[in-house]
Amino acid sequence: MLLKDKAKSQCSTVLIPLFLILITAFAAVSGNSSLDIDKEVVMNLKSFLETHNRVNRGRFAEWNRRSSNPCDWHGVFCSNDGARITGIDLSDSMISGGMFNNFSALTELQHLDLSSNTLNGAVLDDLNRCHNLVYLNLSHNILEGELNLTGLNSLEKLDLSTNRFRGEVKFSLPAICRRLVVANLSMNDFWGQLDYFDGCSNLQYLDLSSNNFSGSIWTGFARLIEFSLSENYVTESVPASCFKENCSLQVLDLSGNKFHGEVPGEISNCKNMITLNLWGNNFTGPIPSELGSITTLESLLLGNNRFSRVIPESLLNLKNLALLDLRNNSFGGKVQEIFGKFTRLKSLALRGNSYTDGLLSSGIHELTNMSRLDLSYNDFSGALPVEIARMLGLKFLILAHNQFTGDIPFEYGDLSNLQALDLSFNGLSGSIPPSLGNLRSLLFLMLANNSLTSEIPHELGNCTSLLWLNLANNQLSGKFPLELTNIGRNPTPIFESNRRSKQMNVGPTECSAVKRLLTIDYPPFDFLYTILTMKTCSSIWDRLLKGYGFFQICSGGSSVREYVVSGYLQLRGNQLTGEVPSDIGKMQHVSVLDFGSNWFNGELPIEMEKLPLVVLNISRNRFSGRIPSEIGSITCLQNLDLSLNNFSGIFPKELSRLTDLNRFNISFNPLIDGTIPAAGQLATFGKESFLGNPLLQLPDFISGNQLPPLPLSPPPPPPGPPPGPPPTDSRDESELWKALVTGYGCGMAFGIAILYFSFRKREPKWFVTIVDGIHQWKAKRLLKRKLARRE
Numbered sequence: 011m012l013l014k015d016k017a018k019s020q021c022s023t024v025l026i027p028l029f030l031i032l033i034t035a036f037a038a039v040s041g042n043s044s045l046d047i048d049k050e051v052v053m054n055l056k057s058f059l060e061t062h063n064r065v066n067r068g069r070f071a072e073w074n075r076r077s078s079n080p081c082d083w084h085g086v087f088c089s090n091d092g093a094r095i096t097g098i099d100l101s102d103s104m105i106s107g108g109m110f111n112n113f114s115a116l117t118e119l120q121h122l123d124l125s126s127n128t129l130n131g132a133v134l135d136d137l138n139r140c141h142n143l144v145y146l147n148l149s150h151n152i153l154e155g156e157l158n159l160t161g162l163n164s165l166e167k168l169d170l171s172t173n174r175f176r177g178e179v180k181f182s183l184p185a186i187c188r189r190l191v192v193a194n195l196s197m198n199d200f201w202g203q204l205d206y207f208d209g210c211s212n213l214q215y216l217d218l219s220s221n222n223f224s225g226s227i228w229t230g231f232a233r234l235i236e237f238s239l240s241e242n243y244v245t246e247s248v249p250a251s252c253f254k255e256n257c258s259l260q261v262l263d264l265s266g267n268k269f270h271g272e273v274p275g276e277i278s279n280c281k282n283m284i285t286l287n288l289w290g291n292n293f294t295g296p297i298p299s300e301l302g303s304i305t306t307l308e309s310l311l312l313g314n315n316r317f318s319r320v321i322p323e324s325l326l327n328l329k330n331l332a333l334l335d336l337r338n339n340s341f342g343g344k345v346q347e348i349f350g351k352f353t354r355l356k357s358l359a360l361r362g363n364s365y366t367d368g369l370l371s372s373g374i375h376e377l378t379n380m381s382r383l384d385l386s387y388n389d390f391s392g393a394l395p396v397e398i399a400r401m402l403g404l405k406f407l408i409l410a411h412n413q414f415t416g417d418i419p420f421e422y423g424d425l426s427n428l429q430a431l432d433l434s435f436n437g438l439s440g441s442i443p444p445s446l447g448n449l450r451s452l453l454f455l456m457l458a459n460n461s462l463t464s465e466i467p468h469e470l471g472n473c474t475s476l477l478w479l480n481l482a483n484n485q486l487s488g489k490f491p492l493e494l495t496n497i498g499r500n501p502t503p504i505f506e507s508n509r510r511s512k513q514m515n516v517g518p519t520e521c522s523a524v525k526r527l528l529t530i531d532y533p534p535f536d537f538l539y540t541i542l543t544m545k546t547c548s549s550i551w552d553r554l555l556k557g558y559g560f561f562q563i564c565s566g567g568s569s570v571r572e573y574v575v576s577g578y579l580q581l582r583g584n585q586l587t588g589e590v591p592s593d594i595g596k597m598q599h600v601s602v603l604d605f606g607s608n609w610f611n612g613e614l615p616i617e618m619e620k621l622p623l624v625v626l627n628i629s630r631n632r633f634s635g636r637i638p639s640e641i642g643s644i645t646c647l648q649n650l651d652l653s654l655n656n657f658s659g660i661f662p663k664e665l666s667r668l669t670d671l672n673r674f675n676i677s678f679n680p681l682i683d684g685t686i687p688a689a690g691q692l693a694t695f696g697k698e699s700f701l702g703n704p705l706l707q708l709p710d711f712i713s714g715n716q717l718p719p720l721p722l723s724p725p726p727p728p729p730g731p732p733p734g735p736p737p738t739d740s741r742d743e744s745e746l747w748k749a750l751v752t753g754y755g756c757g758m759a760f761g762i763a764i765l766y767f768s769f770r771k772r773e774p775k776w777f778v779t780i781v782d783g784i785h786q787w788k789a790k791r792l793l794k795r796k797l798a799r800r801e
């Protein structure tokens with residue numbers, strides 16, 4: 011017993027000091043090390059992010075206090091010796107809310123990437139104390155206010171693009187910017203003197219596009235590799251002295267400003283230039299012939315200016331020139347003969363030049379390597395040239411808005427690579443040639459607003475990739491060909507080949523293409539107009555051609571919303587007769603059906619419920635029979651016009667379930683019977699949606715300008731005095747309440763509305779997410795207006 015105790019105590023006397031030594035040693039290694047402090051800061055960052063993002067979380071959620079080494083965590087980077095945290099990457103991590111206020115506690119932080127989130131509010135002073143930052147990326151958020159990064163004198167790469175920052179550059183950016191190499195301020199509201207950048211002697215990539223810069227240009231830009239000033243308000247001229255002998259520019263983008271005067275020939279000092287974009291200014295005088303010596307030039311965009319009409323012969327020397335854009339220069343008269351000699355061009359845009367003649371004499375039609383030809387908005391007349399059918403490389407042929415007359419040559423059916431054929435808004439007559447059915451690559455066929463007659467050829471059904479077909483406003487007659495339901499059945503091969511080809515996106519001037527091909531006053535396309543900038547256009551165009559959806563649509567009659575391609579079929583304003591075949595249910599990619607102002611009759615096929623419809627307009631036809639109750643299950647329907655038909659029977663109450671509906675018209679179907687439910691989406695429409703239906707019972711508040719009924723079990727009146735609000739108020743409230751309950755999740759719609767406003771001018775982080783919210787925003791706006799009107 012005793013011995014044992016003694017041994018024990020001896021043991022302790024040895025062990026305890028040993029233990030102490032170990033502890034001290036351990037503490038020396040890790041106890042209060044700077045890495046521990048850094049780790050603490052990062053844990054604070056994590057809990058900050060978690061309080062602001064309760065539902066969706068990025069991978070920072072995996073950061074774990076118990077796993078000892080933060081250098082192993084996703085998005086955390088350490089110095090080479092592993093002693094300090096030097097980088098945080100939280101890009102694309104589903105973070106919303108304000109900025110973390112203690113990055114500066116990471117005293118060795120060099121790399122901070124918070125891009126592609128939905129961070130909002132102001133950038134805190136704390137960030138300006140991160141003096142060691144070399145890389146800062148805040149792009150694609152909704153951060154706002156004035157920015158002060160004047161203390162970040164070590165910055166080399168700075169990306170602030172696509173936010174809502176404003177203020178003068180010299181008070182926003184590093185006070186000493188000698189180390190700056192990349193600066194992207196695109197899509198904000200910055201302004202101020204551009205000569206701030208004189209001090210940034212190492213700068214190579216500067217993107218100031220879509221801001222508020224005005225005044226005159228910064229003359230030092232030619233020492234950069236890329237310079238974009240696109241979409242600002244810079245005026246005056248571009249002095250020759252900008253282009254020093256040693257100009258190193260590869261990309262110069264001055265588009266969308268207010269430059270005037272001549273383009274100096276000295277621009278040819280930029281011997282490595284690949285892209286020159288002067289589009290959308292007020293340049294005058296000759297196109298400088300010196301451009302012909304920049305042998306590296308691939309894209310030359312001179313459109314929307316007032317250049318004189320002589321195209322210098324020297325441009326023919328440009329062996330690499332693939333894209334030439336000279337639209338809207340008011341050239342007039344005959345097409346300059348020189349265009350027929352640009353044999354290497356892939357894309358030629360001469361749109362909007364008031365040409366009257368010279369299509370053949372110029373020899374443009376012999377440019378058989380061309381893939382994109384845009385001659386729209388001119389004054390060409392006479393027959394469409396058959397010769398164009400030999401330009402077998404063509405993928406996009408845009409001849410819309412001219413005065414071409416006569417038949418569409420059947421030879422156009424030989425253009426087997428065509429993806430878009432746009433002949434709309436001309437005076438074409440005759441029938442649609444069946445040979446167009448050979449165009450198996452076609453995505454867009456636009457023949458609207460001509461005088462085409464006879465039947466729609468059933469051969470068009472062979473166009474298996476055709477997703478956007480617009481034949482509106484012609485004099486087509488006969489039946490809806492059964493085969494037409496096959497169009498767009500399988501666009502995948504075309505999309506896949508477009509995804510493989512690098513050069514789909516041929517320039518920053520695609521807005522007109524997007525607008526023309528998506529023509530459209532209809533959702534989901536119409537709101538696109540409000541957010542189109544040069545940048546968003548090219549990305550929309552690109553997504554479109556590659557088959558990535560940018561609307562969330564309920565496909566296949568389900569209520570699950572997915573990003574899918576949404577095609578259309580526009581037949582409005584013709585003389586089509588007979589029944590719409592039930593096979594229409596096979597057109598799985600069609601979101602807009604516009605059959606208005608035709609002579610269709612018979613019943614509306616219930617198979618329509620299988621389509622991912624957003625718009626269904628069959629106004630001004632002779633449809634009869636019952637309105638299919640199945641329409642009530644087209645969850646994403648926003649726009650339903652059944653007016654001026656001959657429907658009969660009981661009105662299907664199921665339509666009240668269409669909570670996305672924001673335009674509805676059942677007027678002038680005098681045989682329709684039944685009752686419009688007082689609750690549900692239909693009750694949010696005014697009486698103009700129900701005109702001329704004598705048998706149809708409307709709720710009083712729609713038919714008689716009366717206040718809506720009280721809910722079935724009204725809330726108990728407030729006990730005793732003080733008297734409650736006047737009855738009208740409580741009625742309004744109950745109306746509001748009802749609309750809220752029977753409508754959609756307004757809270758969500760409202761949140762999205764706010765987001766929408768924040769994003770209005772710019773391309774959001776995921777342009778897609780916003781786009782997705784818009785229809786809800788619109789529905790909400792409509793509801794609000796309706797409620798306001800009744801108050």
Ligand SMILES: *[C@@H]1O[C@H](CO)[C@@H](O)[C@H](O)[C@H]1NC(C)=O
Pocket residue numbers: 047050051111112115
């Ligand atoms: C920042 O972090 C450090 C270290 O964790 C801490 O001492 C300091 O109080 C924090 N500051 C703020 C403003 O939270």
Ligand SMILES: *[C@@H]1O[C@H](CO)[C@@H](O)[C@H](O)[C@H]1NC(C)=O
Pocket residue numbers: 101102125126147149150167168169192194
């Ligand atoms: C900033 O982040 C965005 C999105 O994550 C990325 O596309 C961009 O290239 C980054 N900018 C720089 C300068 O690295």
Ligand SMILES: *[C@@H]1O[C@H](CO)[C@@H](O)[C@H](O)[C@H]1NC(C)=O
Pocket residue numbers: 149150171172194195196215216217236545
């Ligand atoms: C700047 O950012 C915008 C938007 O994020 C992007 O489109 C553009 O290509 C960037 N500019 C440069 C020079 O990287």
Ligand SMILES: *[C@@H]1O[C@H](CO)[C@@H](O)[C@H](O)[C@H]1NC(C)=O
Pocket residue numbers: 233254255256
């Ligand atoms: C370019 O030339 C100008 C004078 O013409 C000179 O001041 C400047 O230092 C040169 N820049 C470079 C990068 O060589």
Ligand SMILES: *[C@@H]1O[C@H](CO)[C@@H](O)[C@H](O)[C@H]1NC(C)=O
Pocket residue numbers: 268270292
């Ligand atoms: C272009 O310049 C002319 C005269 O120089 C002027 O009348 C016209 O308004 C200018 N156009 C634009 C768009 O600034």
Ligand SMILES: *[C@@H]1O[C@H](CO)[C@@H](O)[C@H](O)[C@H]1NC(C)=O
Pocket residue numbers: 353354376377378379
């Ligand atoms: C088409 O381009 C190829 C090279 O891409 C060239 O060899 C050929 O001559 C061009 N065709 C014409 C008619 O210029």
Ligand SMILES: *[C@@H]1O[C@H](CO)[C@@H](O)[C@H](O)[C@H]1NC(C)=O
Pocket residue numbers: 435459483583
């Ligand atoms: C298109 O055609 C319709 C019907 O013929 C006509 O009302 C409309 O004005 C035309 N649109 C244009 C822009 O010419």
Ligand SMILES: *[C@@H]1O[C@H](CO)[C@@H](O)[C@H](O)[C@H]1NC(C)=O
Pocket residue numbers: 582583606607627628629630649650651673674675
């Ligand atoms: C349906 O089309 C007609 C023209 O045919 C048009 O007047 C009407 O506004 C359209 N309805 C809706 C709801 O867009």
Ligand SMILES: *[C@@H]1O[C@H](CO)[C@@H](O)[C@H](O)[C@H]1NC(C)=O
Pocket residue numbers: 632634635656658
């Ligand atoms: C309308 O429909 C009724 C029966 O549903 C039919 O008797 C009548 O002839 C139709 N009227 C027209 C103009 O088609």
Ligand SMILES: *[C@@H]1O[C@H](CO)[C@@H](O)[C@H](O)[C@H]1NC(C)=O
Pocket residue numbers: 653654674675676677678698699701
């Ligand atoms: C519904 O259609 C009728 C007939 O075209 C029209 O008079 C009425 O204004 C339309 N109602 C709405 C809400 O557009």
